[in-house]
Structures are given as structure tokens and as C-alpha cells.
Amino acid sequence: MGAPVWVVLLLLTLDASALQVLDGPAAAVLTGGLVVVSAYALVALAFLLPAVRRYDTPAGRTWRFVAAAPLVSPGTAVAVLVTLAAIALVIWTVPVLGPLVGVSLPLLASGWLVDHRLDTLDAR
Incomplete structure (x- = not known):
């Protein structure tokens, strides 16, 4: 199930490396696109x-x-992004928490939000 994730990760990495060569407005537009797709x-x-x-x-x-x-549930998508950004900010400011929480806290927080949305979709 995770094979497409690796393909997307590879393509995003190649796009990010190609952005190193560009400069000016083209780089800004492509960087914005890369952020949105990521x-x-x-x-x-x-x-x-x-x-x-x-x-x-x-x-x-x-x-x-x-x-x-993400298109069907934009509220959940934004909530997941905000939650993951908040966790990243906390780990960025307190680096010792990085090894302590690892991937488990982002998975727990985003999984809880998504599970709540899936419960709502299943009830319909």
C-alpha cells in the first residue's frame, strides 16, 4: 500500500533539487507549487x-x-496540516522532543482527526 508514497516522495525530492538551479519568479512559483503538492x-x-x-x-x-x-474533507485536511505544523514547530524549538516523540505523536494526532472524520462519513 505504501509504494505510491515512495514514488511521490522521490518526485518531490527531484523537484526540490531542480529548484536549487532556478532563481527569480519562476523559482518562487515552482516553490509554491511544491509546497502545495507536498x-x-x-x-x-x-x-x-x-x-x-x-x-x-x-x-x-x-x-x-x-x-x-483531502478534497472531500477540506476542514479535516486543514486541521491535519495545522496539527502537523504545530508539532513540527514544537520539535523545531525544543529539539530534544524529536527523538522522544518521533513519528508517533504526528501519527496519533493526525490519525485521531482522520478517524473522527471517517466516523462521520461512515454514519452517513
């Missing part, structure tokens, strides 16, 4: 783990849901 991919990844844990569907259907989930 944020979208991060929110989609936040939806992936609860969706895989919760539903027993084929990989294609799961990835279609994960790809559309």
Missing part, C-alpha cells in the same frame, strides 16, 4: 493509515479514496 501528499498520507486499518478494500479503491479525501 501538503496535499502529507494529508493524503494521513488519510492512508486509518483507511487501511479501518476498511478491507482493494488497493486501487483505497488509493482513490485517499487521493480524493
Whole structure:
């Protein structure tokens, strides 16, 4: 299920390395696009783990849901981004927390938000 994540990560890394060569307005526009696509991919990844844990569907259907989930649930997407940004800011200002919380705190916080949204969608 995680293979497309690696492909997206590779493409984002290649795009970021290509931005090192550019300068001026083109670099600013492409950097903005890279940030938007990275944020979208991060929110989609936040939806992936609860969706895989919760539903027993084929990989294609799961990835279609994960790809559309940030567009279908913009409030949850913004909440996930704000939560992950707050966790990143805390770890940036207090670096000793980085090894202590690792990936578990972002997964817990974003997973809780996504689970709440999936509960709402399942109730409909």
C-alpha cells in the first residue's frame, strides 16, 4: 500500500533539487507549487493509515479514496496540516522532543482527526 508514497516522495525530492538551479519568479512559483503538492501528499498520507486499518478494500479503491479525501474533507485536511505544523514547530524549538516523540505523536494526532472524520462519513 505504501509504494505510491515512495514514488511521490522521490518526485518531490527531484523537484526540490531542480529548484536549487532556478532563481527569480519562476523559482518562487515552482516553490509554491511544491509546497502545495507536498501538503496535499502529507494529508493524503494521513488519510492512508486509518483507511487501511479501518476498511478491507482493494488497493486501487483505497488509493482513490485517499487521493480524493483531502478534497472531500477540506476542514479535516486543514486541521491535519495545522496539527502537523504545530508539532513540527514544537520539535523545531525544543529539539530534544524529536527523538522522544518521533513519528508517533504526528501519527496519533493526525490519525485521531482522520478517524473522527471517517466516523462521520461512515454514519452517513
